[in-house]
Amino acid sequence: xxxxxxxxxxxxxxxxxxxxxxxxxxxxxxxxxxxxxxxxxxxxxxxxxxxxxxxxxxxxxxxxxxxxxxxxxxxxxxxxxxxxxxxxxxxxxxxxxxxxxxxxxxxxxxxxxxxxxxxxxxxxxxxxxxxxxxxxxxxxxxxxxxxxxxxxxxxxxxxxxxxxxxxxxxxxxxxxxxxxxxxxxxxxxxxxxxxxxxxxxxxxxxxxxxxxxxxxxxxxxxxxxxxxxxxxxxxxxxxxxxxxxxxxxxxxxxxxxxxxxxxxxxxxxxxxxxxxxxxxxxxxxxxxxxxxxxxxxxxxxxxxxxxxxxxxxxxxxxxxxxxxxxxxxxxxxxxxxxxxxxxxxxxxxxxxxxxxxxxxxxxxxxxxxxxxxxxxxxxxxxxxxxxxxxxxxxxxxxxxxxxxx
Numbered sequence: 099x100x101x102x103x104x105x106x107x108x109x110x111x112x113x114x115x116x117x118x119x120x121x122x123x124x125x126x127x128x129x130x131x132x133x134x135x136x137x138x139x140x141x142x143x144x145x146x147x148x149x150x151x152x153x154x155x156x157x158x159x160x161x162x163x164x165x166x167x168x169x170x171x172x173x174x175x176x177x178x179x180x181x182x183x184x185x186x187x188x189x190x191x192x193x194x195x196x197x198x199x200x201x202x203x204x205x206x207x208x209x210x211x212x213x214x215x216x217x218x219x220x221x222x223x224x225x226x227x228x229x230x231x232x233x234x235x236x237x238x239x240x241x242x243x244x245x246x247x248x249x250x251x252x253x254x255x256x257x258x259x260x261x262x263x264x265x266x267x268x269x270x271x272x273x274x275x276x277x278x279x280x281x282x283x284x285x286x287x288x289x290x291x292x293x294x295x296x297x298x299x300x301x302x303x304x305x306x307x308x309x310x311x312x313x314x315x316x317x318x319x320x321x322x323x324x325x326x327x328x329x330x331x332x333x334x335x336x337x338x339x340x341x342x343x344x345x346x347x348x349x350x351x352x353x354x355x356x357x358x359x360x361x362x363x364x365x366x367x368x369x370x371x372x373x374x375x376x377x378x379x380x381x382x383x384x385x386x387x388x389x390x391x392x393x394x395x396x397x398x399x400x401x402x403x404x405x406x407x408x409x410x411x412x413x414x415x416x417x418x419x420x421x422x423x424x425x426x427x428x429x430x431x432x433x434x435x436x437x438x439x440x441x442x443x444x445x446x447x448x449x450x451x452x453x454x455x456x457x458x459x460x461x462x463x464x465x466x467x468x469x470x471x472x473x474x475x476x477x478x479x480x481x482x483x484x485x486x487x488x489x490x491x492x493x494x495x496x497x498x499x500x501x502x503x
Contacts, residue, residue: 112233116241119228123245123252124219126476127154133272136208142201143261146494152184152200153255155211157248158218159184163191164454165244166221169230169237176217180206182308190453222413243306243435243454249476254378256474261494263375264366271381283388286503287325289426291419298414299444300483308312309458310483312446316414323411323419324501325426327433328402331387333394334374336402337363348403352397355491365393365493379474392433392498396466396490399436399499411502413439413467413485420469420482426500430480434468441465465489472496 109204118181131139131150139150148156166173175181183203185194195203206214222241225231231238256272263270299313300306342362345353355361363369366377367385374385376393394402403409411419420429429435444463449459465487471480474496488495 105299113226113231113238114373116238117223117232120222120241120245121219122178123248123476124215124222127248127252127255128156128215130252134259138259138262139208140200140201140204141262143258143265144494145198147258147261148197148200148254148493149203150255150330151208151211152203153251153258155180155184155214156186157244157251157271158211158215160247161222161244162218165225165237165240166218168241169240170221170225173221176214177210180214188453188456190456224403239455246305246307246479247457249479250386252470252476253474253479257495260366260377260379263379263381269377269382272379275380275383283329283331284326288322289325289419289424291318291415291422293320293418296414296418300415300482303360304481306481306483307458307485308450309443309447309462309485312444314445318415318418321411321415322334322503323415323426324408326500327390327428327435328499328501329387330376330385330391332406333364333391333402334387336405339405341401341405344405347401349397349400351490352395352401355395355397361398364398367393390428390432390498392472393493394436394497394498394499395493396436396488399497400438400491402478402499403501406501408500410438410502413437413469415502416469416500417482431475432473433470433496434472434486436497436499437467437469439467441467441485454464461487468495468497 131154134150139154142149142152162176163181163185167175181191182193183195183206185191186197188192225237225241231241259272261273295315295317297313298316300310301313302311341347342356348356363374368375368377375382376385399410416435419425435442443459447459449455450457466489468486468488469484471484473493488497
């Protein structure tokens with residue numbers, strides 16, 4: 099299904115863009131799910147992942163709960179039982195189905211989730227046709243937040259499908275691989291930055307999540323940053339040199355995690371007949387030593403940095419470099435890049451009130467910041483100030499690294 103804004107509409111330009119972005123985003127989720135069977139959509143690979151069907155339903159629940167119910171007069175909830183099934187972590191919205199058991203939700207069916215989405219989309223359109231949305235209003239802000247929230251889940255949808263297909267003995271491909279051009283990785287060079295007192299964070303001119311604010315000043319010592327990402331070939335050297343078996347390279351928690359889980363390579367890598375293969379959205383294929391390494395945890399990235407004699411950048415160094423007009427081309431769109439920064443609030447940060455205040459602030463503990471975006475990030479969703487965050491042991495996301503010194 100596609101949605102087009104009528105050029106002759108009386109809706110103001112700003113609201114027309116919002117309406118178009120909203121409905122385009124809603125359609126894209128269905129496009130991403132289209133290659134999947136009903137069985138694919140219902141399965142859950144691990145506790146950290148969620149089924150595709152759940153992603154499609156949860157993003158719809160978000161709009162129903164935070165937009166339609168409070169702002170559309172006369173709106174009737176599609177199915178009150180879905181509130182328990184598809185709430186994620188919003189304690190203020192009541193009890194919810196346990197995350198590790200989302201794969202057990204064979205009901206509602208995929209058809210019922212599709213009907214739920216169609217019902218909500220119809221009423222989201224009604225907000226505009228009834229002139230209920232004003233530019234800059236709380237309703238407009240929630241619609242924009244909802245669109246960006248759904249884009250986050252579109253990336254998770256692809257990440258979680260890869261986890262599911264990697265767990266299958268058939269190693270199926272989610273999509274057909276495009277033509278591949280063999281290329282050598284460029285020699286690693288270093289870009290120098292003077293540092294100084296710099297401003298970090300969102301300006302407020304365009305959309306940003308609350309954890310990107312407030313804009314504030316930080317002091318940066320002079321530093322250097324690699325002009326490209328760490329490659330799979332360099333990671334193979336790390337492995338051959340005992341990277342996974344040398345305790346002095348690892349943080350204590352990282353060393354315990356490596357041994358407990360018997361890690362010896364990045365996630366989705368496997369060795370067959372002396373050759374390393376890795377699982378991708380295009381299926382199982384040989385590791386290309388020239389491509390950026392991905393699916394490595396913060397612990398692994400930190401150990402690699404120690405082995406290389408360098409370090410991971412701070413999130414502030416990364417942002418400062420990313421805003422440079424000559425920033426490396428692979429800062430965005432390849433892998434989320436680990437930083438040495440703990441996920442914490444900026445000075446002066448205040449979470450929103452009510453349930454939406456649970457969106458980011460309550461996770462500001464025991465996690466690490468990643469910057470950039472990945473090959474699974476939706477178009478237009480990345481920016482220099484974006485702060486992604488994961489626990490240091492997690493690696494099923496498209497995570498890689500860039501060295502600093």
